[in-house]
Amino acid sequence: MPVVSWVVPKPLHVYSLNRSVKAMVTESSFEVSIPSETTAGQEVQERIIAMLESFEFSARDVFGMRLALEEALVNAMKHGNKMASDKSVRVLCNVSSEKVYVEIEDEGEGFVLEQVPDPTEDENLEKPSGRGIMLMQAFLTVVEYNDRGNCVVLEKLREEEETE
Amino acid sequence: MASNATRRIDVEEVGTVTIAKFLDKKILDETNIQIIGNQLFGLVDEDARDSIVLDFSNVEYLSSAALGKLITMNKKVKAAKGKLRLCSIRPEIYEVFAITKLNKLFQIFDDQESALASF
Numbered sequence: 001m002p003v004v005s006w007v008v009p010k011p012l013h014v015y016s017l018n019r020s021v022k023a024m025v026t027e028s029s030f031e032v033s034i035p036s037e038t039t040a041g042q043e044v045q046e047r048i049i050a051m052l053e054s055f056e057f058s059a060r061d062v063f064g065m066r067l068a069l070e071e072a073l074v075n076a077m078k079h080g081n082k083m084a085s086d087k088s089v090r091v092l093c094n095v096s097s098e099k100v101y102v103e104i105e106d107e108g109e110g111f112v113l114e115q116v117p118d119p120t121e122d123e124n125l126e127k128p129s130g131r132g133i134m135l136m137q138a139f140l141t142v143v144e145y146n147d148r149g150n151c152v153v154l155e156k157l158r159e160e161e162e163t164e
Numbered sequence: 165m166a167s168n169a170t171r172r173i174d175v176e177e178v179g180t181v182t183i184a185k186f187l188d189k190k191i192l193d194e195t196n197i198q199i200i201g202n203q204l205f206g207l208v209d210e211d212a213r214d215s216i217v218l219d220f221s222n223v224e225y226l227s228s229a230a231l232g233k234l235i236t237m238n239k240k241v242k243a244a245k246g247k248l249r250l251c252s253i254r255p256e257i258y259e260v261f262a263i264t265k266l267n268k269l270f271q272i273f274d275d276q277e278s279a280l281a282s283f
Contacts, residue, residue: 038194063225063256070192070227078194120265126239128232131264135228138263 027096028055033088036081036106041073044091048102051095058159064139065100068154071132072104080106080150099141102154110149172200175207181283182207183276185219191230201233205240214246217279221252226260238270251279 028051034040048069052062073089081087092103119130136143142155174185184207191197207213218234220226234250241248251273253261261267273279 042193060256066192066225067227067260070225074194074227074229125265125269126235128235129228131228131231135260135263138259 027094029092029094031090031092033090035085036077036083036087036089038074038077041070041077041089045069045073048093048095048100051093052100055095055097057100057156061100061156061159065154065156068136068140068143068156069102069104071136072102072152072154075132075152076104076106076108076150079111080108082108098158100154100156103151104154105151108150110146112149113145170199171203172196173203178280181215181217181280182211182213183217183219183280185221186223189222190225191223192225192227194229197227197229197233200230201236204233204237208237208240208244208246212244214241214244215283216241216246217249217251217276219252219276220250220254220257223257224254226257228264231260231264231266234270235266247283249273249279249282251276 030047032044034044045066049062049066052065057065073091076089077083081089087107089107090103090105092101094101113133116133117124117130119125119127119134124130133143136152136154139156140154141157142153144153144155145151172187174187176183176185184204186200188196188200191200204218207216218237238248249271252275253272258267258272261270261272271282273282
């Protein structure tokens, strides 16, 4: 809460003197198309994480986003594109001081989210796969698929910090 | 272990118990996970160890594919009538186990000492 209260109210960010100048930059974006290869996926992940860090997202936000990106990229390449060398994954990323927005689109047929079994059910607990989407949903604010199921939106609002 | 890949786990004996400590901070990349999985399975398949503690002290990130390998490892150890314990898992990583309810499947301990004491 600002200490000075009798002056004409100004936009909140003016009081946040402890924020670095970088955080005053409104936003940063990029869009790329990458091959269905894990190294390409890792590079995009690092690029997005670097953006989060430059916008000073919390360690927990970074952890959740990195995990979600890994799961979503692997899903796109492995399940969407079936690791085909001629199929790409489009990644759009926009980072602002409020949130991270990522779109990941593959060239596959898509899938039906409601048909993905719950990995925490007893009969599924010991299956080696099927947990990616659940983890994405647990750590992010929004996980949304388009109708076809070949494009996912991952959104993370900045974690609220205690201002004491 | 007959493996040409770089060692991804550090193996140590404490009495009859094998402590396998992951060396990677990030267990994310699929190729890496394959290699780690093979080195873990080798402990049972090739070295016939049956009392194993997996130490996660160095691990900062873990993907669901890595969880899959751990589940397979658990099955192998059970099939060999052995015991598997996990220890030294950071809170965020533990959360991943809790969300996926795998904290009920695995026996997880705070540190090596308590894991060793459980055998």
